[in-house]
Amino acid sequence: NKQVIIIGSGIAGLASSIRLANKGYQVQVFEANAYPGGKLSEITQDGYRFDTGPSLFTLPEQVEELFTISGKNSHDHFRYIRLPVNCHYFWEDGTRIKAYADINKFAAEVESKLGEKRETVLHALENASFIYKYLSPLFMHRSLHRIGTWFGSNALKAYLRLGKLGLFQTMNESNQRQFSHPKLVQLFNRYATYNGSNPYQTPATLNIIPHLEFNRGAYFPKKGMHAITESLYKLACELGVQFHFNQKVDKIVVEKNHVKGVMVQGKLHEADLLVNNMDMVNAYKTLLRDQQQPKRLLQQPKSSSALIFYWGIKKTFPDLDLHNILFSEDYKEEFDHIFSKQTIYSDPTVYINITSVYKNDDAPANCMNWFTMINVPNNQGQDWELLKSEARFAIIAKINRTLNTDIESLIEVEEILEPITIETKTSSANGALYGNSSNNRYAAFLRHANYSPIKGLYFCGGSVHPGGGIPLCLLSAKIMADMIPKNQGSTNTL
Numbered sequence: 001n002k003q004v005i006i007i008g009s010g011i012a013g014l015a016s017s018i019r020l021a022n023k024g025y026q027v028q029v030f031e032a033n034a035y036p037g038g039k040l041s042e043i044t045q046d047g048y049r050f051d052t053g054p055s056l057f058t059l060p061e062q063v064e065e066l067f068t069i070s071g072k073n074s075h076d077h078f079r080y081i082r083l084p085v086n087c088h089y090f091w092e093d094g095t096r097i098k099a100y101a102d103i104n105k106f107a108a109e110v111e112s113k114l115g116e117k118r119e120t121v122l123h124a125l126e127n128a129s130f131i132y133k134y135l136s137p138l139f140m141h142r143s144l145h146r147i148g149t150w151f152g153s154n155a156l157k158a159y160l161r162l163g164k165l166g167l168f169q170t171m172n173e174s175n176q177r178q179f180s181h182p183k184l185v186q187l188f189n190r191y192a193t194y195n196g197s198n199p200y201q202t203p204a205t206l207n208i209i210p211h212l213e214f215n216r217g218a219y220f221p222k223k224g225m226h227a228i229t230e231s232l233y234k235l236a237c238e239l240g241v242q243f244h245f246n247q248k249v250d251k252i253v254v255e256k257n258h259v260k261g262v263m264v265q266g267k268l269h270e271a272d273l274l275v276n277n278m279d280m281v282n283a284y285k286t287l288l289r290d291q292q293q294p295k296r297l298l299q300q301p302k303s304s305s306a307l308i309f310y311w312g313i314k315k316t317f318p319d320l321d322l323h324n325i326l327f328s329e330d331y332k333e334e335f336d337h338i339f340s341k342q343t344i345y346s347d348p349t350v351y352i353n354i355t356s357v358y359k360n361d362d363a364p365a366n367c368m369n370w371f372t373m374i375n376v377p378n379n380q381g382q383d384w385e386l387l388k389s390e391a392r393f394a395i396i397a398k399i400n401r402t403l404n405t406d407i408e409s410l411i412e413v414e415e416i417l418e419p420i421t422i423e424t425k426t427s428s429a430n431g432a433l434y435g436n437s438s439n440n441r442y443a444a445f446l447r448h449a450n451y452s453p454i455k456g457l458y459f460c461g462g463s464v465h466p467g468g469g470i471p472l473c474l475l476s477a478k479i480m481a482d483m484i485p486k487n488q489g490s491t492n493t494l
């Protein structure tokens with residue numbers, strides 16, 4: 001059987017291993033960490049469990065498909081529920097909005113709380129759905145680097161509607177046109193953060209994201225986000241994929257412009273094909289440093305990063321849901337701090353994710369596991385010790401003002417994740433969450449391809465096409481695997 005080596009067991013590396021094992025390849029995964037999942041892992045402490053990275057789950061069918069192509073019923077291995085409320089939004093003046101999954105209920109909630117007409121909200125969601133309809137067949141399911149993609153019928157349909165796809169205005173400009181209430185503009189601008197971008201710079205094309213949450217749904221895996229990693233890792237093992245943990249790849253060996261294998265701890269492991277799931281920028285700077293570099297892509301600004309406090313809270317707050325947002329009073333200023341000043345604003349928007357709301361055993365009785373996160377600049381060598389302590393103070397003050405509590409006295413467990421740790425734990429350039437940012441008109445469309453000029457070398461994961469976030473990472477594995485023919489010598493009948 002032909003051999004494939006995958007570098008990294010992030011969510012896209014796992015999905016790639018499953019897809020290629022199904023195509024009859026002998027697959028080995030080399031992972032620098034002692035565990036699979038990369039950003040999608042978990043920590044436990046004193047009766048609390050926390051998902052460490054992603055918390056919002058959309059397009060669950062992308063996970064299910066991996067079971068289906070492996071001849072299994074995904075419901076026997078991976079279960080999830082659709083959330084009745086996507087997110088609970090809080091402002092300091094006491095305004096609270098529940099983003100119900102039922103869009104009519106959400107529109108009615110917005111009308112009653114902000115006086116914005118329900119039709120306006122429903123129209124905005126229709127607009128999001130329109131962008132999705134015309135861009136997703138092109139952008140999410142195909143390589144934009146294959147010339148055929150640009151000349152197919154899907155491309156033609158998109159060209160004909162170019163003016164309506166949001167490329168020529170920013171997300172904020174579009175939302176200001178759509179809505180009259182600044183709080184609603186803020187609520188919809190927040191979707192830019194789903195891929196680490198700035199709503200005041202990123203094109204309104206990113207208004208595609210609310211479509212995923214409202215029209216397609218936000219979900220929660222019954223055993224927590226980490227169950228995505230666990231179930232896919234188990235599936236890959238069942239398909240015969242071999243994992244090598246604590247085995248960092250040091251170099252991709254190339255001969256006559258064709259991959260030969262990887263160097264790990266001074267030893268060459270040969271393979272017919274290589275799939276790189278390591279952050280693209282760092283892969284070129286380390287594993288491929290002797291090869292031609294895609295300079296423009298390497299120099300592009302990166303997406304934002306995150307500062308997270310995992311707090312065990314010895315109290316329950318009935319008003320809080322799985323996803324909660326405590327909004328900044330000045331959103332523009334907050335983003336100027338993140339992207340221009342590269343520091344943290346004193347009144348940050350605080351995101352609190354509490355899985356114990358749905359999964360009781362994630363916290364002891366009468367307690368909650370708070371994943372408390374703010375968006376921060378990626379690592380440019382800032383004084384993180386200082387920024388962290390200032391941010392902790394600002395976050396606690398914000399929570400106390402908005403929820404009328406004294407949160408500090410309720411914290412009994414604390415762990416912290418910051419840009420430097422994200423960088424060291426997952427090799428992400430500058431600790432950015434989503435690879436290159438989409439802060440200019442074309443950046444989202446001009447990411448690194450899922451293949452490379454070096455024969456036999458492929459790319460998947462959040463730093464390449466189509467982008468970061470679990471669904472897009474899973475799609476990157478699909479687009480990549482679709483480029484690789486079934487292994488002819490294989491006896492695999494799937």
Ligand code: FAD
Pocket residue numbers: 007008009010011012013030031032033036037038039040052053054055056057058247248249250277278279306308422425426427428433434460461462463467468469470471473
């Ligand atoms: P990664 O998770 O980046 O993993 C790469 C793997 O490769 C790592 O395990 C690393 O150790 C390994 N590796 C790197 N270099 C080497 C080497 N040389 N040799 C061997 N192994 C190597 N997405 C969502 O969809 N929803 C969210 O709510 C969300 N929130 C997020 C919050 C946070 C705090 C973070 C950090 C991310 C969030 N994301 C979210 C983004 C999402 O987590 C990522 O886009 C996705 O998990 C990236 O997966 P990946 O396959 O690119 O690999």
